[in-house]
Amino acid sequence: MIEVKNISKTFNGTQVLHNISGKFERGKTNLIIGSSGTGKSVLLKCIVGLIIPEEGKVLYDGRKFLEADKEEKAQMRREIGMLFQGNALFDSKNIEQNVMFPLDLLTDMSKSEKADRVNNVLERVGLENVNKKMPSEISGGMKKRVGLARAIVNEINYLFCDEPNSGLDPRSSLLIDELIQEITHELNVTTIVVTHDMNSVMGIGEYIMYLANGRNVWEGNSDTIISADQEDLQDFIFASKFMKKLKKTL
Numbered sequence: 001m002i003e004v005k006n007i008s009k010t011f012n013g014t015q016v017l018h019n020i021s022g023k024f025e026r027g028k029t030n031l032i033i034g035s036s037g038t039g040k041s042v043l044l045k046c047i048v049g050l051i052i053p054e055e056g057k058v059l060y061d062g063r064k065f066l067e068a069d070k071e072e073k074a075q076m077r078r079e080i081g082m083l084f085q086g087n088a089l090f091d092s093k094n095i096e097q098n099v100m101f102p103l104d105l106l107t108d109m110s111k112s113e114k115a116d117r118v119n120n121v122l123e124r125v126g127l128e129n130v131n132k133k134m135p136s137e138i139s140g141g142m143k144k145r146v147g148l149a150r151a152i153v154n155e156i157n158y159l160f161c162d163e164p165n166s167g168l169d170p171r172s173s174l175l176i177d178e179l180i181q182e183i184t185h186e187l188n189v190t191t192i193v194v195t196h197d198m199n200s201v202m203g204i205g206e207y208i209m210y211l212a213n214g215r216n217v218w219e220g221n222s223d224t225i226i227s228a229d230q231e232d233l234q235d236f237i238f239a240s241k242f243m244k245k246l247k248k249t250l
């Protein structure tokens with residue numbers, strides 16, 4: 001479980017996170033949602049340690065991340081897998097080399113152990129016979145799968161996904177969401193997904209934190225969100241014409 005307690009962050013005199021608290025449980029797909037500019041990415045960066053908040057605590061299964069020394073932080077970082085918004089694949093490396101990168105960096109596994117591990121995770125995300133292809137030779141959906149394979153190639157406890165559906169068509173988005181949820185359950189990891197995709201919210205929102213203007217104004221899940229009575233959350237959910245039509249049928 002990852003717990004955030006009273007996180008506040010200010011940039012150049014403008015407060016973008018106000019006293020955010022919440023619990024992201026292990027074995028669940030936890031979502032941070034909200035409109036553009038509400039502080040989702042800043043909160044995720046505070047959790048990962050890329051941004052240091054002025055106030056607050058981040059606990060990784062009880063371990064204080066922000067106060068940890070260099071070695072403890074490095075250990076916690078080894079337990080983290082990250083799926084980046086733009087995939088962040090190395091264009092000059094083939095798929096196998098991309099997925100192997102964290103193993104090269106963080107482990108002393110033998111070459112054949114690493115190759116086995118890479119093949120296992122590629123198979124797990126539904127990619128076979130692509131090892132020697134270059135990123136430019138595969139589709140956007142496949143690139144996301146490669147990013148996910150790389151995120152789980154180490155034995156991780158925490159999986160963070162920043163807008164995993166950006167740039168994907170609805171069907172590919174659904175497949176990536178399902179894969180993230182299956183992997184979360186199978187590996188029993190604490191997963192946090194930052195998104196504003198309502199399909200993801202309804203599909204995999206086992207815990208949802210809704211941010212508005214840098215505040216955590218609502219928490220719940222995909223079953224309870226439809227009946228949430230906050231006006232701005234309702235506006236967020238029913239922003240599209242399709243959802244507005246759907247609302248009339250509810």
Ligand SMILES: Nc1ncnc2c1ncn2[C@@H]1O[C@H](COP(=O)(O)OP(=O)(O)OP(=O)(O)O)[C@@H](O)[C@H]1O
Nearest residue numbers: 011012016034035036037038039040041042043196
């Ligand atoms: N390094 C920074 N320096 C100054 N301001 C920043 C910095 N990072 C983020 N901000 C500001 O913090 C606010 C929240 O940004 P953030 O990227 O967290 O929004 P978001 O909810 O993730 O939006 P989106 O969905 O568009 O990615 C924005 O006003 C942004 O301009």
